[in-house]
Amino acid sequence: MTRNTVVCLSCQKVMQRERSGAVVLVEADFGPYQLYYADLFVCEFCGKKVVSSFAHAPFAEHHQPDFAAKLAKAEIVARVQ
Numbered sequence: 001m002t003r004n005t006v007v008c009l010s011c012q013k014v015m016q017r018e019r020s021g022a023v024v025l026v027e028a029d030f031g032p033y034q035l036y037y038a039d040l041f042v043c044e045f046c047g048k049k050v051v052s053s054f055a056h057a058p059f060a061e062h063h064q065p066d067f068a069a070k071l072a073k074a075e076i077v078a079r080v081q
C-alpha cells in the first residue's frame, strides 16, 4: 500500500490505475472553471471507476486566454461541481 493506493469498498480489492493524466473539469455556477490532471482508477472486479491523485494545481483556469482552447481539446473523464 502507498499513499495513493485506492481500494474498492464494494470488493475490498485494490483498484488499478487505468490512466495517468486524465483530465477533470471543475465547474462553477458561471460555467467551466478549472482543468486538472488526475489519475483514473478502475476496479477490475466490479468495474467501478474513481478519479484520485490530483495534481497540486490546475493546468488551466477560466481567466487564462488559452482556457477555451484547452477546454475544447481536453478529453474530460469527469465533471465536478
Ligand SMILES: [Zn+2]
Pocket: 008, 009, 010, 011, 012, 013, 043, 044, 045, 046, 047, 048
Ligand atoms: Zn469493485
